[in-house]
Amino acid sequence: MLPQERPPQAPADLNRINPEIWPRTSTRVDGALTVGGVDVRDLARDHGTPLYVIDEDDVRSRMRDYATAFAGSEVHYAGKAFLCKEIVRWLQDEGLGLDVASGGELAVALSVGFPPEHITMHGNNKSTAELSRAIEVGVGHIVLDSYDEIARLGHLAAEAGKRPKVMIRVTTGVEAHTHEFIATAHDDQKFGLSLNTGAAAEAVRRVLALPQLELVGLHSHIGSQIVDTAGFEVAARRLAGLLVQIKDEHGAVLPELDLGGGYGIAYVEGDTAPDIKVLADGLREIVTNVCREAGLPVPRLTVEPGRTIVGPGGITLYEVGTVKDVEGLRSYVSVDGGMSDNVRTALYGAEYTTVLASRESRAEPMLSRLVGKHCESGDILVRDVHLPADLAPGDLVAVAATGAYCRALASNYNYLPKPAVVAVSGGASRVIVRGETEDDLLRGQL
Structure with a gap:
């Protein structure tokens, strides 16, 4: 989503926790936000801030929703969204790839014993070492992204005496209505082999000419934060055309079709997220x-x-560290994190919902910009948000829907340590990714 051209209207209730945006177990108890039955004030006391908080029951329930809705198909979690050992354990428990x-x-x-046959490896420039490891451990599918990679993998597979299953990533030319940086199916970008230019068909020829590779299907990904199936239908039709061409030219019928992921979620009021059952x-x-x-x-369908x-x-x-009023414009609310723990706003104009979390307030709404502590004017977490006018240093604020692509994209800009990740469930919290210390930042330096 792009930044709004004008500030939003103040919500009727600054204390409301919208269940369409916040974790499924979120509520307010005695004014304070609780997630997984844990008061955020206790989380801040026990683990410090900034702090990533993951509602385990919410995440597991969504895994189960996908497993149920796509029964008979394959559901592979896209690890780039956020990956750690504990998430992998949850995936294994809930039966997802x-x-x-x-x-x-x-x-x-x-590292935690996830079965490699249920792993798909992506990437536009996989190294020789990465491909060799994938072959060695028996990764279920390798998605091929270039002619160079086809030749490289064929050579490595021949050396290893193994025949990995592969898919070809096809650039279908379908335009996902999303930000330029997260649209991935137009021709002028780094991913995939173009259907329009014939590169995808040529890739099929090259793979089928290598007996050490087993071509099992086609892969397509049309972008991110998509809320309907229209683009997927166009992409599927174009992929079906290529499947017919493959059958006519080579006599081969490919048994699998991977339509990728990119399904959207609600970040702010008015956003819609697809119903998983309807989507499936x-x-x-x-x-x-x-x-x-x-x-x-009909091929076996995979989604990601x-x-x-x-x-x-x-x-x-x-x-909150400081609240600075810029006369006639807005108040700048500075917090103890910033673009090092959430770069999405600076990167492509993402929008978020924010609330005062440590207490309720009936003060008048104050048009605010939630910013970080980095030495950058663009260090913005939430561009336009109404917060209570009595907001003060020491208050806790929470930003919703940050489970994906925030910790995964985190950096040490200005030498800020990356925050811990804490899972909450049943009134208890536990660290699943340890927060960094200054010693961690210095460890690799000579």
């Missing part, structure tokens, strides 16, 4: 119809949700 986009993400999964039924119907129209057997599983269940907790 996993997508990884680097050797590091693969290492996280393998819609995608299955699309694939079934387009393949039958093309005279093809990430944001919709972990995004809504995460919040970030901050302590």
Whole structure:
């Protein structure tokens, strides 16, 4: 989403916790926000701020929602959204597969015994070491992204004496209505092989010419923060055309079709998120119809949700440090984190919902900009938000829907340590990713 051109209207109730935006267990108890039955004031006291908080029950329930809605299909969690050992354990408990986009993400999964046959490896420039490791451990699918990679993987597979299953990432030319930086199916970008130019068809020829690779399907990803199935239908039709071409030219019928992920969530009032059951039924119907129209057997469908599983269940907790009134414009509320723990606003204009979390207030709304402590004017967490006019240093504010792409994109800019990640459930909290210290920041330096 792009920044709003004009400030939003103040909400009728500054204390409201909208269940469409906040974690499923969120509520207010004696005025304070609680998540997973834990008061945010206790979280700040026990773990410090800034703090990433993950509602375990929320995330697990969304995993189960996908497993149920897509029964008979494959659901692979997109690990790039947020990955740690505990998330991988939850995936294994709930019966979901996993997508990884680097050797590091693969290492996280393998470190806790996640079955490699349920892992798909992505990436536009996988290294020789990453591909070798994927072959060695028996990763379920490797998604090929270039001619160079086809040749590289073929050579490595021949050396290893193994025959990995591969898919070809196809750039379908479908425009997802999203920000330029997270739209991934137009031709002029780094991912995939173009359907329009014939590169995808040529990639098929090259893979089928290598007996050491087993081509099992096509992969497509049309973007992120998508809330309807229209784009997926167009993409599926174009992929079906390629499947027909493959059948006619090579006599090969590919058994799998991966339509990627990118499903949206609600960040602010007025946002809509797709119903998972409706989404699943819609995608299955699309694939079934387009393949039958093309005279093809219906392939096994795979989807790759990430944001919709972990995004809504995460919040970030901050302590207010200063409140600075800029006469006639707004108040700047500075907190003890910033773009190092959430770069999405600075990167592509993401919007968020924020509330005073440590107490309720009936003060008048104050048009505010929630900013961090970094030495950058663009260090903005929430561009326009109404907070209570009695907000003061020491108050806690919470930003909703930060479970996806915040910790994953975190940095040490200005030498700020990355915050801890805490899971909450049943009135208890536990650290699942330790927060960094100054010693951690200095450890690699000579």
